[in-house]
Amino acid sequence: MFVQETIEEVALADRPERKKKLGVLFWICVVWLAINLIAAIFANFLPVENPLIQNYNAINSSPSWHHLFGTDDLGRDIFARVVYGSRVSIEAGLGAMVIGFGLGAPLGMLAAYRRGKFDSILTMFMYIFLAFPAIIATIAILSFWTPRSLLKIIVVIGVASIPLVYRVIRTATLNVATKDYVIAAKVQGATDRRIMIKELLPNVAPIGVSFLLIGIATVVVLEGSLAFLGLSVNPPTPSWGNMINEARTILQVNPWLAIFPSLAMCLFLLCLNFIGDRLRSHFDVSESKL
Amino acid sequence: MLIGIVFVITVGAFYLIHLLPGDPAVVILGTGDSPANKAKLYAQLGLNKPIYQQYFVWINNIIHGRLGNSFISGDSVWNTIKGAIPIDLEMMVISQILAFATAIPLAMRSAKKPDGLLDRILSAGSFTLLSIPSFIAIVLLVLFVAIDLGVPHTGVSSYVSLGTDWIGNLESLSLPSIVLAVGSFVVYYRILRSDLIATLQEEYITMARSKGISQRRIMWRHALRPSSVALLGTAGVNIGGLLAGGFIVQFLLDIPGLGYLLISSIGLSDYLVVQAIVLVVAVGVILINFFFDFLINIVDPRISRE
Numbered sequence: 001m002f003v004q005e006t007i008e009e010v011a012l013a014d015r016p017e018r019k020k021k022l023g024v025l026f027w028i029c030v031v032w033l034a035i036n037l038i039a040a041i042f043a044n045f046l047p048v049e050n051p052l053i054q055n056y057n058a059i060n061s062s063p064s065w066h067h068l069f070g071t072d073d074l075g076r077d078i079f080a081r082v083v084y085g086s087r088v089s090i091e092a093g094l095g096a097m098v099i100g101f102g103l104g105a106p107l108g109m110l111a112a113y114r115r116g117k118f119d120s121i122l123t124m125f126m127y128i129f130l131a132f133p134a135i136i137a138t139i140a141i142l143s144f145w146t147p148r149s150l151l152k153i154i155v156v157i158g159v160a161s162i163p164l165v166y167r168v169i170r171t172a173t174l175n176v177a178t179k180d181y182v183i184a185a186k187v188q189g190a191t192d193r194r195i196m197i198k199e200l201l202p203n204v205a206p207i208g209v210s211f212l213l214i215g216i217a218t219v220v221v222l223e224g225s226l227a228f229l230g231l232s233v234n235p236p237t238p239s240w241g242n243m244i245n246e247a248r249t250i251l252q253v254n255p256w257l258a259i260f261p262s263l264a265m266c267l268f269l270l271c272l273n274f275i276g277d278r279l280r281s282h283f284d285v286s287e288s289k290l
Numbered sequence: 291m292l293i294g295i296v297f298v299i300t301v302g303a304f305y306l307i308h309l310l311p312g313d314p315a316v317v318i319l320g321t322g323d324s325p326a327n328k329a330k331l332y333a334q335l336g337l338n339k340p341i342y343q344q345y346f347v348w349i350n351n352i353i354h355g356r357l358g359n360s361f362i363s364g365d366s367v368w369n370t371i372k373g374a375i376p377i378d379l380e381m382m383v384i385s386q387i388l389a390f391a392t393a394i395p396l397a398m399r400s401a402k403k404p405d406g407l408l409d410r411i412l413s414a415g416s417f418t419l420l421s422i423p424s425f426i427a428i429v430l431l432v433l434f435v436a437i438d439l440g441v442p443h444t445g446v447s448s449y450v451s452l453g454t455d456w457i458g459n460l461e462s463l464s465l466p467s468i469v470l471a472v473g474s475f476v477v478y479y480r481i482l483r484s485d486l487i488a489t490l491q492e493e494y495i496t497m498a499r500s501k502g503i504s505q506r507r508i509m510w511r512h513a514l515r516p517s518s519v520a521l522l523g524t525a526g527v528n529i530g531g532l533l534a535g536g537f538i539v540q541f542l543l544d545i546p547g548l549g550y551l552l553i554s555s556i557g558l559s560d561y562l563v564v565q566a567i568v569l570v571v572a573v574g575v576i577l578i579n580f581f582f583d584f585l586i587n588i589v590d591p592r593i594s595r596e
Contacts, residue, residue, distance in 0.1 A: 131295045132302045133575075135537070136568060140306055140556050221423040225538045228425050229553060244429055248542075251433050258433060262426045270421035277417075 026278045029271035036268060040086045049077040051084040051238050063256060070256040072246065078257060081238035082264050088232070088239035089268065092154055092223045093216035099158025100215065104165030105208060109200060111166075112173035113192070123170065126163040134160040138222070142231040150233050153226065157219055165215070172207040176200055206283035213276035217269045224265065240265045292576050296569070303568040304345050307561055348565065362560045370551070371566055377463075377540075377547040382532055384460075384467040386525075389474035397479050398509045401486035412479070420476045427469045428542050436465060466539045474528055481524055485517040492516075519590050526582030530575035 039046065055075035063070045069078035111119040141156050142148070176182065182199050190198070220240075226232045227241025235242060240261040247258035332338040339347075351358055357367035400409040422430075489495065490513055498508050537549025544550070548567050555563040 128298050132299055133568070133571065136303070136552065136571075137306055139537075139553060140564075143556055217421075224423055224425055228538060228542060241425075244426060248429060251429070255433055258429050262430060265423070266418075266421050266426060269423070270418065273421050274417065 022278055022282060026275060029274045032267065032271050033275070036086055037090065039083050040090050043083050043087065046083070048083050049080040051076060051080040052236050053077075069260040070254070072243075072257045073250055073254060078243075078260050081243055082240070082260055085238040085240045085243055085261060086264065086268070088150060088237070088241075089220045089223060089265065091150060092157070093219040095150075095154035096158035096161055096219045097212055097215050099155065100161030100165045101208070101212060104162040105169045107162075108166040108169030109173045109196060109204065112170045113177050113196060113200060119170075122166075126166045129163040130167065135222075138226075139229065139231065142226065143229075148231065148234055153223065153232065157222060161215060161219075165211070168211050169204060169208060172204045173200055176203045179203075206279060210276040210280040210283075213272045213279070217272040217276070220265065220269060220272075292580075295576060296572055299572040300349065300565065300569055301345060303565055304348070305341060307556075307559075307564055308341050308344070348562075352569070357566050358562045360560055360563050362558050362563075367562050367566045370563055371548065371570065374546055374548045374551050375570065377545060378533060378536065378549075380459075381463055381467050381470060381536065381539075381545075381547065382529060384463065385470035385474060385532070386529065388467065388471035389478055392471075393475050393478035393482060394514070397482035397486055398514075400479075400483045401490060401513075402505070402509075404487050409483075413483075416476045416479050419472055420480075422472075424469050424473060425538055425542060427472065428465065428539065431465060431469065463545070466536070466543050466545060469539055470532055470536060474525075474532070477524060477528055478521055482517060482521045485520055486513055489513045489517040515589055519586055522582050522586045522589065526579045529578050529582075533571050533574055533578075 053076065055071065055077075057075065059071065059073060059075045061067060061071045061075075067077050067079065069082060072078055072081070107122060111122050138156050138160055142153065145152050145156075177200065182195060185195050185199050223232055223239065224241030224244065227239055228245045230245075232241050233239050235246075243261040244258055244265075247254065247261075251258060329338070337344065348358075357371075359366050360370060363370070396412055400406075400412050403409060486509075495508060495512060498512050503512075533548070536547065537553060539545070540547040540550040541553055548571065552564060552567045555567065
């Protein structure tokens with residue numbers, strides 16, 4: 001019996017699924033996100049035109065050497081606007097997740113580790129929050145909280161994401177908290193703080209990171225949706241969502257205005273989703289059994 | 291439990307919309323009217339009472355089947371949302387039929403040979419689709435498909451109701467339904483694929499194979515059912531999300547469904563319409579989840595026995 005199982009294990013180990021390597025595509029995605037991030041941070045120092053300057057001699061022009069991505073209906077350089085527009089998406093995604101994880105993750109870990117009354121009350125509270133349609137609340141709050149700013153968008157989305165982060169991190173911690181090595185650490189007299197940081201955190205972190213990436217992607221999409229309702233950053237500040245929304249009315253005249261920001265956003269999302277997914281399956285024990 | 295959730299959601303929506311600075315009196319009377327007129331209007335609409343009292347008046351009316359009349363248009367709320375509900379239902383049904391009809395056979399094909407050529411292509415394709423937000427999908431579909439084919443894609447006038455002309459109705463809902471279907475397809479395909487792969491490793495499948503049962507029959511009769519629990523659970527949540535999240539699709543294509551109505555009513559501070567829609571959506575989401583829980587119990591009776 002034992003031999004049989006060992007043979008099976010060896011056989012399973014030879015299957016390609018077992019060796020979940022991260023792969024070339026994973027690193028291409030990492031590099032692409034890094035390029036996006038660097039371009040967003042250093043946009044002012046890069047040889048990019050001013051995204052707000054209107055040039056009435058070049059309206060709705062197609063891509064050319066002067067304007068790599070063409071120009072929009074006010075003669076602004078689309079390439080520059082795509083580069084500067086990434087700032088809004090990246091800031092919104094990171095900002096909202098800082099709020100969501102900053103509050104949701106420690107609470108989730110603490111609740112799963114402590115259990116008892118603290119856990120049940122907090123979890124009930126979070127689930128009530130979750131039952132409420134967050135998207136409706138987001139739209140309602142942002143339509144009245146004027147004047148609009150990126151910070152307000154970040155705060156609203158960030159707060160709305162707290163219960164989701166809480167749920168994911170709590171579930172992940174629950175799985176770890178009952179493991180023998182945690183109990184062993186407890187028996188050895190480790191403090192709660194030490195157990196949380198040394199034993200729980202490293203094992204919850206991979207799940208947290210992959211959820212973080214997918215969370216950023218979700219926020220980027222949400223910011224885009226809000227832009228279509230006119231609830232994102234005020235024009236003329238470029239954001240990918242704003243640009244696609246502006247392009248909607250002149251789609252037949254100037255399709256480039258829709259295509260390039262769409263492409264930028266989709267590639268950004270693709271990379272985030274891909275990295276998140278790969279990390280998840282890389283660390284997922286249940287899937288490696290296949 | 292369910293009543294509790296509806297209660298929490300309606301109270302939340304009630305407080306939220308009343309706490310926001312939007313003011314129906316300003317929408318009705320304009321900004322320049324005298325405070326006396328404003329107070330009179332407030333008393334008339336019952337807005338001068340504390341919020342919790344207003345809530346009990348409202349919920350009492352709901353229990354007695356009265357949704358009230360809109361402050362803004364004066365029309366009955368029921369008449370306002372009555373026309374929107376079938377649109378959402380229709381979009382949901384069409385998109386889900388499309389999504390399931392494509393996801394199930396394709397997931398089976400993929401699971402047959404994991405990491406085979408077809409599986410790789412489908413997985414990559416589904417991943418790409420996953421990264422295209424619905425608003426981009428709509429803009430690109432309009433740009434590359436709808437304009438050329440003459441499919442209706444913009445303007446309230448392009449929406450044709452089911453009663454008047456069902457072909458025209460299907461045409462006008464084709465674009466949004468396809469966009470919603472693609473979003474659901476990706477989710478269903480990925481979940482069913484990985485569950486099928488896991489199920490196909492089970493011993494009873496090997497047993498069935500050794501008995502000489504055809505691959506097709508194994509897939510449909512032996513593997514699909516135990517693999518579909520997670521699929522159905524996700525479908526319940528996903529469709530609930532469509533009800534609340536289909537708004538952007540409706541808004542972009544000017545389809546007068548609940549989402550469209552909700553956004554315009556929020557802007558007008560039309561309290562009663564917003565509350566009615568939140569109520570309808572909340573009840574709808576719960577009913578859908580109920581339905582899928584029921585389906586899960588049929589598919590896997592062990593779950594209800596636990």
